[in-house]
Amino acid sequence: MKNDLRDVMRNFVTGVCVISTYSDQGATRRHDAITANSFTSVSLDPPLVSISLRTESVFLTDLMESKVWGVSILDSTQEGTARSFARPREEREEKLRQLSLETGEKTGTLLLDAPAWLECRTRDHLVVGDHIMVIGEVVALGVRGSGSPLIFVQGGFHRFESEQVGN
Numbered sequence: 001m002k003n004d005l006r007d008v009m010r011n012f013v014t015g016v017c018v019i020s021t022y023s024d025q026g027a028t029r030r031h032d033a034i035t036a037n038s039f040t041s042v043s044l045d046p047p048l049v050s051i052s053l054r055t056e057s058v059f060l061t062d063l064m065e066s067k068v069w070g071v072s073i074l075d076s077t078q079e080g081t082a083r084s085f086a087r088p089r090e091e092r093e094e095k096l097r098q099l100s101l102e103t104g105e106k107t108g109t110l111l112l113d114a115p116a117w118l119e120c121r122t123r124d125h126l127v128v129g130d131h132i133m134v135i136g137e138v139v140a141l142g143v144r145g146s147g148s149p150l151i152f153v154q155g156g157f158h159r160f161e162s163e164q165v166g167n
Contacts, residue, residue, distance in 0.1 A: 013153040015039070018085050019051055020070040020110045023062040031096055031110050034059050035085040037152045038131075039071060047138035049120060052131045058089060060132060064125070069136060070109030073116040075147035076159035081112065082150060083157075106140040115145045 020033040038052040049071070053060040063069050074082055084095040101110045104119040111117045120136030149160045 010154050013151050016074045016082050016150040016152050016157065018072045018074065018081065018112055018114070019059075019063075020072070020112075021059065021063040021066050021068065022109065023065055029108075030062075031093075032059055032062055032089060033085050033092055033096060033110060033112075035082045042135060047141075048123065048135055049118065049138060050133050050135045052128070052133045055127070055130055055132055060134075063122070063134065064132075066109075067122040068107035068109055069120050069122070069134075070104050070107060070111045071118040071120065072112035072114035074112075074150040075115045075145070076150050077147065078112075078114065078150055079157045104140060113144070115147050115149070116143045117141065 014037040016035065016037050017039050018033050019036050019039070020031065022029050022031045024030075034057075036051055036053075040050055042048040042050050051069070051071075053063070081095075081099070085092050087095075096110065100113055102113075103109070104111050104117075107119040107121065109119060111119070118138050119140040121139050122134055123137045124135045126133045126135075151158050151160050
């Protein structure tokens with residue numbers, strides 16, 4: 001069934017974002033970020049979102065320890081960024097050193113120059129199969145622009161072209 005579900009889900013269009021967190025190792029803070037498309041809004045009141053990560057993810061370990069995370073929602077010009085943060089941890093750390101980043105005021109997580117962003121504090125988590133769904137309360141958010149979003153479908157990145165269908 002695993003391959004059949006993957007084949008079906010390849011047809012579901014999702015947005016693309018970079019999730020960031022950190023781990024404190026003594027006086028040193030080590031930031032990390034990953035590309036994700038398993039991000040979704042859960043509730044407007046209170047404002048809650050979720051992300052699902054593989055249980056063996058080292059990024060997940062850091063997120064569960066820090067209990068805070070940032071979300072940078074990418075636009076169609078940021079496919080290279082999405083690909084960079086889908087790489088192994090050492091390569092992601094190199095990319096973090098190359099980008100212009102902001103530190104979130106509420107969480108200390110890194111935020112990319114992206115059209116929209118959120119800062120979250122972990123509220124709960126659920127073990128769901130081979131993933132953990134982390135539910136976060138949105139503690140800060142913002143919109144910087146409204147470029148064409150980067151989307152993921154059929155195993156690849158695409159640009160969303162706005163064409164309204166029906167009413």
